[in-house]
Amino acid sequence: MSLEIKELSYSIKKKRILSNVSLQAMDGEFLSIVGKSGTGKSTILKLAAGLLTPDHGSITIQETATSLGAAGFMPQKDLLMPWRTVFDNLLLAAEIQKKKQQKRQEAEMWLQRVGLFEYRDAYPHELSGGMRQRVAFLRTILTGKEVLLLDEPFGALDAMTKKEMHTWISSLWQELNKTIVLVTHDLFEAVFLSDRVMVLHENGTMDEVKIDVPRPRSKQMTPEIAELMNTLESMITHEEN
Numbered sequence: 001m002s003l004e005i006k007e008l009s010y011s012i013k014k015k016r017i018l019s020n021v022s023l024q025a026m027d028g029e030f031l032s033i034v035g036k037s038g039t040g041k042s043t044i045l046k047l048a049a050g051l052l053t054p055d056h057g058s059i060t061i062q063e064t065a066t067s068l069g070a071a072g073f074m075p076q077k078d079l080l081m082p083w084r085t086v087f088d089n090l091l092l093a094a095e096i097q098k099k100k101q102q103k104r105q106e107a108e109m110w111l112q113r114v115g116l117f118e119y120r121d122a123y124p125h126e127l128s129g130g131m132r133q134r135v136a137f138l139r140t141i142l143t144g145k146e147v148l149l150l151d152e153p154f155g156a157l158d159a160m161t162k163k164e165m166h167t168w169i170s171s172l173w174q175e176l177n178k179t180i181v182l183v184t185h186d187l188f189e190a191v192f193l194s195d196r197v198m199v200l201h202e203n204g205t206m207d208e209v210k211i212d213v214p215r216p217r218s219k220q221m222t223p224e225i226a227e228l229m230n231t232l233e234s235m236i237t238h239e240e241n
């Protein structure tokens with residue numbers, strides 16, 4: 001198992017944000033978390049990333065109690081530092097860990113592989129939204145961690161770019177054999193990308209939907225995908241299926 005969250009509770013200023021949440025992600029699994037706004041999805045990722053400390057419960061990443069940097073974390077915004085080039089943004093984590101020299105070649109290899117090498121010395125404002133997300137995702141991969149936590153990474157992209165990113169990230173995930181936990185509001189995205197989707201409710205309980213659709217999956221809406229999306233939507237709104 002790659003990630004195990006057990007009976008997690010978390011409050012901010014006496015306001016209970018998460019109550020007794022448990023969740024597991026298997027090795028190499030693509031798991032998504034969906035749910036109403038404010039149920040605490042992003043908070044789960046921040047706790048798993050070691051950015052916050054739980055009041056109660058445990059988080060284990062690859063059999064070790066989580067700490068800052070135990071997993072690769074791609075936040076919702078402020079992805080890239082505007083004053084650093086693409087290359088220097090990619091090497092940010094390596095620089096902090098004093099491993100910049102060792103990671104240079106790997107960063108170059110990745111830029112070449114995803115067709116961004118010519119943007120090596122560009123600044124984030126010179127890139128399109130999709131390119132910025134690719135660089136931010138590569139930076140998460142370059143942490144070398146087996147578990148990657150992605151907090152609504154495609155939320156701000158237009159529909160076309162988002163679709164391209166879905167295909168891109170799906171093929172990279174299949175190739176790299178990483179465990180990915182994605183928080184999203186986009187039910188198509190959750191179904192298209194995931195092995196399992198967890199629906200987080202306000203009381204901390206979760207429903208699980210297995211996505212047994214063979215890969216590669218259709219980028220277009222199919223009756224099978226639509227049905228899974230409907231199931232998720234009714235779980236989110238607590239309607240009977």
Ligand SMILES: Nc1ncnc2c1ncn2[C@@H]1O[C@H](COP(=O)(O)OP(=O)(O)OP(=O)(O)O)[C@@H](O)[C@H]1O
Pocket residue numbers: 012017035036037038039040041042043044
């Ligand atoms: N720093 C903070 N101070 C006070 N309340 C906070 C803070 N951070 C989060 N919250 C509250 O905690 C709850 C959960 O927030 P979180 O961002 O984890 O939810 P979410 O399910 O990811 O929401 P969304 O889908 O809208 O992104 C919300 O009610 C939010 O207002």
